[in-house]
Amino acid sequence: MSHTAHIPSHRKPRRGASKVAIRAGVAGGVLSTIAVAGAAGPANAAEPVTETIEMPTLTSGLAGAVAQSADATQRVALNLELGAQENAAAIKAAQAARKARAEAERKAEAQKAEARKKAEATARAKADAAARASRTAERTTLSSASSNSDSGSSTATTPPKATTSAGGSAGALIAFAQAQLGDAYVMGSTGPNAWDCSGLVQAAYRQIGVDLPRVSQDQSTAGTQVSLSNLQPGDILYWGGAGSAYHTAIYIGGGEFIGAQNPSSGVVQKSLDWDPPSGAVRVL
Incomplete structure (x- = not known):
């Protein structure tokens, strides 16, 4: 050992x-x-x-970190919610602005269209008035010239008779119109001794059982539009536009018509060449 x-x-x-x-x-x-x-080992034991x-x-620091993280998360969520609300408000405002602009544009277009319509109506009325005044002046001049010429050869003037071979309903209404030759022209009159243009036409058609509108504008669309080159006795002649005519008369055949012309002429029979009409309608 x-x-x-x-x-x-x-x-x-x-x-x-x-x-x-x-x-x-x-x-x-x-x-x-x-x-x-x-x-x-067992043989060499030690203390x-x-x-x-x-x-x-660890616990105190961990709790603080968790609290900070929760606070940060809450702030992020709040910021996201605020951003979403702002975006929604911006989108709503943009939609309202677009709607308001579209409505304003629509109203502006409607006002422009209405203004154009009024301007066109005014222009048509002025043109019709000018044409009517021109025709009236021309008729007055021709009537005066005819009266002066007739006064040198005769003391009395016999109204010309309508020359037509029309029979039936057309012949009857033409005969009535012929019987009124020489009657006075009075605006708004419907007979029996004074007439205006549409009053005479209406009365003539009433003799054969046809009821026509009272005024020229409506009489110019009361029947079927026909060409002036295809006229028949009894057709209604009109001056001005269809639906806006200012004068009507009755075609009696042979290129002539009978109508209540103006205060200076009264009810006369004239050639189409004397005052060419604008159009015609056929009722019979």
């Missing part, structure tokens, strides 16, 4: 088997202890070695 066999060794024994125990403090920074014990390690406290 060696002389050192019973002398305890001062070297730390090798740690063959270790046992670690960890105790973690959960609240208030409780120290964590790690105990490590080592045992040598167990214990090491204690102080671990940092």
Whole structure:
């Protein structure tokens, strides 16, 4: 046996088997202890070695971080909600602006169309009035010239008779119109001794059981429009536009018509060449 066999060794024994125990403090920074014990072989036993390690406290810092994270998340959510509300408000405002602009444009177009319509109506009325005044002046001049010529050869003037071979209804209404030759022209009159143009036409057609509108504008659309080159006795002649005529008369055949012309002429029989009509309608 060696002389050192019973002398305890001062070297730390090798740690063959270790046992670690960890105790973690959960609240208030409780120290964590790690105990490590080592045992040598059975023949070389030594004192167990214990090491204690102080671990940092985790709970307080973790709670603060969680609180900060929750606060940041809440702020982000609030910002997103505010942004969504602002976007919705902007979209709604843009839609309202587009709707208002479209409505304004529609009203402006409607006003322009109405203004154009009124201007066109005014222009037509002026043109019709000018044409009517021109025709009236021409008729007055011709009537005066005819009266002066007739006064030198005769003291009385016999109204010309209508020359037509029309029979039936057309012949009857023409005969009535012929019977009124020489009657006075009075605006608004419907007989029996004074007439205006449409009053005479209406009365003539009433003799054969046909009811016509009272005024020239309506009489010019009371029948089927016919060409002036295809006239028949009894057709209604009109001056001006269809639906806006200012004068009507009755075609009696042979290129002539009978009508209540104006205050200076009264009811006369004239050639179409004397005052060419604008159009004609056929009722019979």
